[in-house]
Structure formats: C-alpha cells, structure tokens
Amino acid sequence: MKTFSQSLKLMGNNFTFTVVAENNSIAQTHIETAIDEIRRIEKLFTTFSESSQTSLVNANAGIAPVQVDKEVYELIERSIAISRITQGAFDITYGSIDKSLWNFDKSMKKLPSKEDALKMVHLINYNNIILNPENHTIFLKEKGMRIGFGGIGKGYAAEMAKALLIKKGVQSGIINASGDLTAWGLQPDGRQWRIGISNPDRPQDIFSYVDISGKAVATSGNYEKYILIDGKKYSHTIDPKTGLPISGIKSVTVISANAEFADAMATPIAVMGIKAGLYLIDQIPDLHCIIIDDNNKIYTSKDINLN
Numbered sequence: 001m002k003t004f005s006q007s008l009k010l011m012g013n014n015f016t017f018t019v020v021a022e023n024n025s026i027a028q029t030h031i032e033t034a035i036d037e038i039r040r041i042e043k044l045f046t047t048f049s050e051s052s053q054t055s056l057v058n059a060n061a062g063i064a065p066v067q068v069d070k071e072v073y074e075l076i077e078r079s080i081a082i083s084r085i086t087q088g089a090f091d092i093t094y095g096s097i098d099k100s101l102w103n104f105d106k107s108m109k110k111l112p113s114k115e116d117a118l119k120m121v122h123l124i125n126y127n128n129i130i131l132n133p134e135n136h137t138i139f140l141k142e143k144g145m146r147i148g149f150g151g152i153g154k155g156y157a158a159e160m161a162k163a164l165l166i167k168k169g170v171q172s173g174i175i176n177a178s179g180d181l182t183a184w185g186l187q188p189d190g191r192q193w194r195i196g197i198s199n200p201d202r203p204q205d206i207f208s209y210v211d212i213s214g215k216a217v218a219t220s221g222n223y224e225k226y227i228l229i230d231g232k233k234y235s236h237t238i239d240p241k242t243g244l245p246i247s248g249i250k251s252v253t254v255i256s257a258n259a260e261f262a263d264a265m266a267t268p269i270a271v272m273g274i275k276a277g278l279y280l281i282d283q284i285p286d287l288h289c290i291i292i293d294d295n296n297k298i299y300t301s302k303d304i305n306l307n
Contacts, residue, residue, distance in 0.1 A: 001188045006031050010038045011046075013154055013178035019165065020172040020188055030170050034161040041157045044072055045149045047095065054147060058095065062143030065132060073136040075260075076129065079152055082264045083126040086280065089268035091240045095146030096123035110229055117243030124240045154180045155218060155263025162259075175259075180266075182216040182259035200250035200292050208290075216259035220266035221251035233294075239271050246270055248294055252277070255288040255304070265289075274299055 004027035007016040017034050021027035046052045050059070053068045060066050068076075079092045097120050112120075128141040140147065149156070154177035161175050162182050172185025174193055183193040192213040196206030200221050210217070220237060227234050227245075234245040252270045256262040265287065269277035274291055281289045281301040291299040 002027075003188060004028070004031070008035070010035065011042045011154060011157060011177070015158075015178070016174075016176040017161075018174040018176070019170050020185065021170070030165055030168060030173075033168060034165055034175065037161045037164050038157045041153070041160060044069065045153050047146070047148055054149065057138045057140060058146045061140035061145040065130070065137035065139035067135060067137045070136055073131070073133075073138065075149070075152070075156055076138055076147070077131060078260070079149075079264070080126050080129060080131075082152070082261075082268070085284075086265075086268035086272065088126065088240060089271040090151060090264055091124055091126045092147045092149060092151065093124050093126055093129065093140070093145055094151070094238070094240055095148035096144060097121065097238060097243060111234070111244065114242070114244070121240060121243035151267050152260055152264040154178065155182075155216070155259035155261070158182045158259040158263075159216070177259075180216075180218040180259055180263045181212075183212045184214060186213060197253055197290060198251075199296075201296070210255065212255070215255055215257060216262045217253060217255050218259065218262035218266040219251055219253045220270050235270070237267055237270050246273075249274065250292045250294055250296070252292075253290040254281075255290075257286050261287070 001020050001022060003018060003020055004024060005016055005018040007014060015038060017031045019027050019030045021030060044053050047054055049055060053072050057066045057068065082090045123142055123145045128145060130139040130141060158175040158177045158180060159182055162184060165173060166184065174181055174183040187193060192211040194209050195212050195217060197208045197210060199205040199207050234247060237246050239246055249270045252266050254262045254266045254269065269281065269289060272280065274293060277291065278289065278299060278301050281287050288304045289301045290304065
C-alpha cells in the first residue's frame with residue numbers, strides 16, 4: 001500500500017486529497033469521488049451563483065421562506081446551535097457585512113468608525129433565521145440579511161467526502177481544505193498521521209507536532225489575511241457584535257473528532273478571546289485547542305500534549 005495525493009482549487013480554497021491505496025489508478029478513482037462530492041456541496045452553498053440554495057435564501061430575505069435540501073437545512077440548524085454555545089461569536093448571518101466596510105487587499109489605511117461598523121452589523125443575528133422543520137424552509141426575517149458558510153462549509157465538505165471514501169472502502173487518508181483537515185486510518189508504515197503546528201510569524205517553521213489519526217484540525221490565523229494600520233496588525237476575523245477586527249491573537253488551532261465542528265469553532269474562539277475561549281473549549285468533550293497570542297505566548301486547553 002502506498003500514499004497518493006492530489007491538490008486542486010475547490011470552494012475558493014486549496015484542497016489536498018491523500019489516500020492510501022494499492023496503486024495510482026485505484027487512488028485516482030477514490031480522489032475523483034471525493035472531488036465530485038466537494039463540487040456537489042459547493043453548488044449548494046456558494047454565494048457566487050445566483051441559483052444556489054444559499055443565494056435564493058439571501059435573495060428572499062425579509063420576503064419569503066425558501067425550501068432547501070435536507071442537508072442544507074440541517075447544516076443551518078447545527079450552525080445556529082454553534083451560535084448559541086459561542087454566544088453569537090459564530091454566526092452564519094455575517095454575510096451582511098458589506099465588502100465596502102472590510103476589504104483585506106492591503107489598501108485600507110484606517111479602520112472604519114465604531115458607528116459605521118455597528119451600522120453594518122445590525123443585520124447579523126442568528127436569532128432572525130426562522131426554521132420550519134416540517135417543510136425544510138429557511139426565512140431570514142430582515143431585508144438585507146445574508147447567510148454564508150465561510151466559517152463551517154470547508155469542514156462540512158471535508159467530513160462528507162471522508163464519509164463517502166470510508167463507505168467505498170478507503171481505510172486511510174487525509175482531506176485537507178486549506179488547513180481545515182480530517183484524517184482517518186494509519187500511514188502505510190503503520191504510524192499515525194501527524195501534522196505540524198506552524199509558527200504564525202513564519203508559517204514554514206513548525207514548533208510542534210500533533211498525532212491526528214481519527215481527528216480533525218482547523219486553524220484560524222491572522223498570518224495569511226490581515227491589514228497593517230499605523231504599524232498594528234488587524235486580523236481578517238471580525239467580531240460579529242462590533243463589526244471590528246479582533247486583535248491580540250495570532251492563531252487558534254482546534255482539534256476535534258469532526259472537521260465541521262473544528263472549522264466552526266476556530267474563529268469564534270479567536271473572537272471570544274483567550275480566557276473565555278479556553279473556558280468554553282474545556283466544557284466540551286473531545287474538543288482541544290492551541291492559541292498563540294500576539295506576543296507568541298502559547299496557551300492550550302486541558303488534556304493537550306504538544307510533542
């Protein structure tokens with residue numbers, strides 16, 4: 001048995017599929033299956049196509065409920081549950097933050113005023129998503145509200161592709177969606193899959209390794225997308241309550257049994273801050289986290305062993 005990998009752009013992100021198989025042709029068939037599944041999910045969730053279910057829900061905000069597929073409905077349901085446990089630090093209605101308020105193309109020279117930012121975030125409120133379980137409809141109460149799956153979609157897609165490959169008999173592999181990844185089984189030599197945790201200042205430098213077979217990992221960091229204003233780094237992570245970027249945390253890495261949950265928890269932990277974030281993580285079974293602050297100090301949740 002050998003390891004085979006392929007990378008390509010899906011859902012606007014770089015996905016890498018790794019499977020353990022007898023030969024390249026078997027591996028290729030499995031990887032194609034996973035790619036097709038991610039493309040199917042992308043069609044449901046993309047906001048770049050007016051005909052996607054997400055776009056139809058957004059277009060009908062304040063007008064009428066929209067019927068969606070069961071899996072879209074259930075993902076929205078789970079997203080709202082995560083909003084509740086993070087007290088709104090995770091919220092799929094963040095889509096209403098206008099691009100004119102935030103663009104991270106380095107041309108921003110100053111932060112928007114607190115007043116302007118607050119005007120933009122008044123539409124962000126997961127409590128205004130009205131669900132009807134009988135006919136799977138979604139209704140956004142306020143005109144101008146928008147949902148988006150940027151904070152949970154990659155993890156969901158990786159988890160769905162993994163489930164499909166396991167069903168097809170793939171005993172070992174990794175699906176990596178731009179750093180949100182899920183791994184199962186063992187490497188051909190019998191060792192666990194491992195990942196390196198990057199130094200946020202120099203992502204090519206690894207400061208620690210974590211065994212991840214049977215686990216999922218997601219990282220939210222400001223080292224890829226940020227702006228510099230007056231010498232201070234502002235993360236692309238926006239606090240949904242203020243509309244302003246968070247500061248103080250360079251990266252959050254979450255380890256969980258499920259990629260969707262890990263993906264959804266990484267950003268709100270950064271929004272909640274170190275103390276509240278670690279407190280929440282420690283309340284949830286099988287959820288672990290590593291936080292690096294602006295001074296490169298490392299904080300970990302309980303029961304985590306860095307190698």
